[in-house]
Amino acid sequence: MPALPPPPSPAVAFVRSSPRVAHPRIAVVPAIGGTARLLPLPAPAAAGPAWSADGRRLAFIGGGNLPDDPQVRIGDELYVARGSSVRRLTHDRAHEASPAWSPDGRRIVFVRYPASGGQRSSLAVVGAGGGAVRQLTHGAIDLEPAWSPDGRSIVFVRIDPRVYESSVWRIRPDGSGLRKVFGGLPGATDPVWSPDGRRLLVVVKSTLVVVARGGRAKTTILTLAHDARGAVEDPQPAWSPDGRSIVFCQLRPGATGRSDIWRVDADGTQLHRLTNSPGEDLDPSWRR
Numbered sequence: 001m002p003a004l005p006p007p008p009s010p011a012v013a014f015v016r017s018s019p020r021v022a023h024p025r026i027a028v029v030p031a032i033g034g035t036a037r038l039l040p041l042p043a044p045a046a047a048g049p050a051w052s053a054d055g056r057r058l059a060f061i062g063g064g065n066l067p068d069d070p071q072v073r074i075g076d077e078l079y080v081a082r083g084s085s086v087r088r089l090t091h092d093r094a095h096e097a098s099p100a101w102s103p104d105g106r107r108i109v110f111v112r113y114p115a116s117g118g119q120r121s122s123l124a125v126v127g128a129g130g131g132a133v134r135q136l137t138h139g140a141i142d143l144e145p146a147w148s149p150d151g152r153s154i155v156f157v158r159i160d161p162r163v164y165e166s167s168v169w170r171i172r173p174d175g176s177g178l179r180k181v182f183g184g185l186p187g188a189t190d191p192v193w194s195p196d197g198r199r200l201l202v203v204v205k206s207t208l209v210v211v212a213r214g215g216r217a218k219t220t221i222l223t224l225a226h227d228a229r230g231a232v233e234d235p236q237p238a239w240s241p242d243g244r245s246i247v248f249c250q251l252r253p254g255a256t257g258r259s260d261i262w263r264v265d266a267d268g269t270q271l272h273r274l275t276n277s278p279g280e281d282l283d284p285s286w287r288r
Contacts, residue, residue: 096110136173190236208248
């Protein structure tokens with residue numbers, strides 16, 4: 001059985017975790033909603049799905065998980081699936097997470113946690129076919145990388161371990177040019193450039209916000225739903241390839257331990273639920 005569905009089919013990959021599925025697995029649902037199906041990836045647990053720009057390859061984190069833990073934390077390594085072929089890209093004791101493709105499909109940036117544990121994390125880059133891993137950042141808690149559409153920089157969230165405050169930063173793929181982006185967005189997370197590179201989608205205080213390049217104009221897309229306990233899920237948003245829509249996850253109001261994948265137009269209209277989860281649906285990635 002092929003690991004990936006054949007293109008073309010606009011679809012959203014996401015992570016599904018539920019009492020019926022002992023391990024977090026990657027599923028795919030049509031971009032207009034419908035029946036989701038689990039992908040037969042060769043790993044007990046899988047997370048962090050990320051489609052390449054051409055929609056033919058899926059990067060993901062494969063490994064194992066502890067009981068009732070939707071995160072892949074045991075023997076987690078970076079993989080790339082294409083059709084029925086799956087290639088393992090990392091072979092080490094470090095912990096990998098959050099892969100993101102370069103626009104040309106040649107490289108993948110990801111988060112690396114040291115094998116010794118702790119909260120510190122860095123960004124690293126590896127070729128899409130494997131090879132040497134290059135570490136880009138050091139000394140902080142660096143998360144949620146996303147490549148710019150022109151391929152010249154990577155945006156990410158940096159958490160200062162001294163005060164535990166997050167902000168958006170950018171760095172060139174060779175590790176140079178590190179600087180903060182939009183100093184007026186303290187606490188921002190989940191940065192992703194729109195496909196045209198003119199807008200940056202971020203999450204600020206449980207709200208999806210689009211910021212025009214330069215940081216002057218901000219548009220609130222929506223405020224995330226709370227569950228029965230008042231909790232809010234990390235939405236992990238992603239743009240559609242045409243920049244007209246955004247997919248994200250949010251908790252189900254009135255319930256606990258339930259979250260679904262949603263789609264909304266980039267102007268905040270036409271909100272539509274794509275999945276009806278038996279547990280938690282997380283971390284969407286849009287395929288053209």
